[in-house]
Amino acid sequence: MRKLIVLSLACLLALTFTTSCKPKVKEVPPPPPQAKEQPRVERVEAPQPVQKPQLSEEEIFLAKSLDQINKDKPVRMINFDYDKYTIREDAKAILETNAAWMKKFRTAKILIEGHCDERGTEDYNLALGEKRAKAAFDYLASLGIPADRMKSISYGKSQPLDMGHDEGAWQRNRRDQFLVIEK
Amino acid sequence: MKTRQIIATAVLAATALGFAAAGAGASARTPAPAAGPGPQQDVTMTIRQGMPAINLALPKFAVGEGAQAVADEIYGILAADVKYSRIFSLLPESYYSYIRPLDRSNIIFKDWESINANNLLVGSVSLDAGGDVTFEWKLYDVKPGQPMKGKSYKARKEDLRFMVHRAADDLTAIWGNKPVFATKVAFVSNRDGNDELYLMDYDGAGQTRLTFNNVTDYSPALSPDGKMIAYTSYQNLTAGLYILQVYEGRRLAVSLKGGNYSPAWSVDGKKLAFSSSMDGNQEIYTADVDEDSLKRGAFKIKRLTFNGGVDTSPTWSPTGRQLAFVSDRGGTPQIYTMDAEGSNVQRVSFGGSNWHDEPAWSPAGDRIVYVARVDEVFDLYVLDLMSKRISKLTESNARNESPTWSPDGRHLLFTSNMKGGITQIFTIDYDGANLRQLTTKGQNKFAAWAN
The missing domain is CATH 3.40.50.10070 (TolB, N-terminal domain)
Incomplete structure (x- = not known):
């Protein structure tokens, strides 16, 4: 009995097939492009070595401490004649370099320190040192450095560079020194 | 030595007191050799011995x-x-x-x-x-x-x-003298590593430190009552002028603009003269100091000098009507006087290329002591304002400077490097007698007697 059901079902299936499957053009899908079966080689590249960022001079400047900056004495000292506070020709060139430096590092502020040799009284040398500091201040201002980036002070004869007592020492001690106080 | 002649010795103490001078000291006067351009003044060198009193x-x-x-x-x-x-x-x-x-x-x-x-x-x-x-x-x-x-x-x-x-x-x-012995002297010493203010007795005893900071404290001037010290302090990279109320330990800023140096009290203690670059150039100013300004910590400031040179080292006449000061307006630092309002400026020191500097007006008003630099040697000289005669007070072959009078005008303090090149404070009498050293520790300078 079960065989009979299976047979009839099969016939029925066969019937439906023969009726629906009319002869037609057999569509053959194009063979897929044959990938070349080769062993896959993976290219391994190490990550780029960490490059130091290309810092601008300004960034380098800002990264340094004030002490480090001043150690290099970026703003150069100028000297004066005895009992004088006029800017000498040789000092003008130095101040121009200093002004260029100040223009390059636009955030820097400087202290201009006026110093004197020992051949003067404490009182007078304080005033004379003040005039020397002011002379450099004015000259730098004339070169376009804003006044609010400069400050002047006098140390009189209290901080000699050279402890000698001859013209060489005195000349070295008659000076304006520049200290970077803000960056 | 040149011509020596005995001049009448007016012994100050004795004459002032109406006492006959017994056994007058001998004085030698030597006219100075003519040197350099400019009007010449006689330099009188006085050597007095034995002070009859x-x-x-x-x-x-x-x-x-x-x-x-x-x-x-x-x-x-x-x-x-x-x-x-x-x-x-x-x-x-x-x-x-x-x-x-x-x-x-x-x-x-x-x-x-x-x-x-x-x-x-x-x-x-x-x-x-x-x-x-x-x-x-x-x-x-x-x-x-x-x-x-x-x-x-x-x-x-x-x-x-x-x-x-x-x-x-x-x-x-009893003999009409102003107090001296109980007065104090302010000065600057680096004995503890940094320039700080100190106070001591007239004889160098009881040296006491007053300021404790890491900056330079300079140019103290004791007020006549001895209760305040005007001084320069380099706080915040500015040479500011301050008043220290010594016994309250209170500090007041007088001027923080520009560089401020060399304060000097008027005899009544109501005005403070000083040198400042607050307007750009080094000029002389006064600040009014009274109860009100001290309470508020704000001082009325007036400018006295107006010229392109250096003006500094003011010192008051005892009347408070005049000031002596130093200016290089004539080419070299010289001493000038002016009225307290800044008018009537007169040059009182001459002598070519020599510097005349750091004047201090005597309490009696008749003399000005100052520093003259001759051939790299700094000595103290006294100018008699009436006779215009100059006498040399020190002879040291060193650097003697910053003279200041005792309140009675019989003594002076000054600083010198005469002993071993280190600056120390010395006292000397008005006639050059009794040289004494008061300090030994560290470098000591800017001695100021309250007067």
Whole structure:
């Protein structure tokens, strides 16, 4: 009995097939492009070595401490004649370099320190040192450095560079020194 | 030496007191050789010896129980003050052995007269149970055998020096002298590594530090009452002018604009003159100091000089109507005077290329002491404003500077590197006598006497 059901079902299936499957053009899908079966080689590249960022001079400047900056004495000292506070020709060139430096590092502020040799009284040398500091201040201002980036002070004869007592020492001690106080 | 001639010796102390000068000192005057352009002034070099003053007999004091050590200390301090005074001259102790010992209940003045005593001081010292010291003195005028004045003091042992200095001031006040011995001297020392302000007694005792910071403190000027010090302090990289109220420990800013240096008090203590670059150039200014401005910490500031050069080192005349100062307006630093309002400027020092600097007006108003630089040697000179005569006060072959007068005008303080090149504070009398060194530790400078 079960065989009979299976047979009839099969016939029925066969019937439906023969009726629906009319002869037609057999569509053959194009063979897929044959990938070349080769062993896959993976290219391994190490990550780029960490490059130091290309810092601008300004960034380098800002990264340094004030002490480090001043150690290099970026703003150069100028000297004066005895009992004088006029800017000498040789000092003008130095101040121009200093002004260029100040223009390059636009955030820097400087202290201009006026110093004197020992051949003067404490009182007078304080005033004379003040005039020397002011002379450099004015000259730098004339070169376009804003006044609010400069400050002047006098140390009189209290901080000699050279402890000698001859013209060489005195000349070295008659000076304006520049200290970077803000960056 | 050139021509020497004896000039009449006006012994200041003696004449001022109406005393006949006994045994006048010898003076030598040498006209200076003509040097450099400019008007010439005679430089008078004065060498005075022996200062005749009032011969004071100072026999040992009567001593209470257990007070011998204290009495000896008091005697030592008083004797030193008296010697320093230039009003009294202390009789040598050996003279006392020529006469009968002092009997306090019956003083035989003839005896004291016989050893040339003009005045006789009889003193006594006692200690009480609490350890306080009592010192009593009575001064006698020997010739008439009359008591002149007496006083008694009580003090704690630690205030002994001050007590004796007060007694010495009271003693010299009898002869019209201004207090000197109990006054203080402000100065700058780097003995602790940094330039700080200090205070000491006139004789160098009791050196006490006043400021504690890491910046330079400079140019102290003691107010006439000794309670305030005007000074320059380099706080925040600015050479600002401050007033320190010494006994309150309070600091007030007077000017923080530009560089501010060389303050000087007027004699009434109401004005402070100083040099400042607050308007760009180094000029002289005054600040009004009174109760109100001290309370508010704000000072009215007035500018006195207007020229392109350096103007600095102001010093007041005792009347407060004039100032002397230094200016390089004539090419080199020279001394000028002006009225207190800034008008009537007159040059008072001459001498070609030599610098004349750091003037200090004498308390009597008749003289100005200053520093002259001649061939790299700095010495003190005194200009007599009436006669225009100049006398040389120091002869050191070194750098003597920053002179300041004692309140009575008989002494000066100054700084010098004459001993081993290190700057120290010295005292000298108005006539060049009695040079004494007051400081030894570190470098010491900018001595300022309250006057």
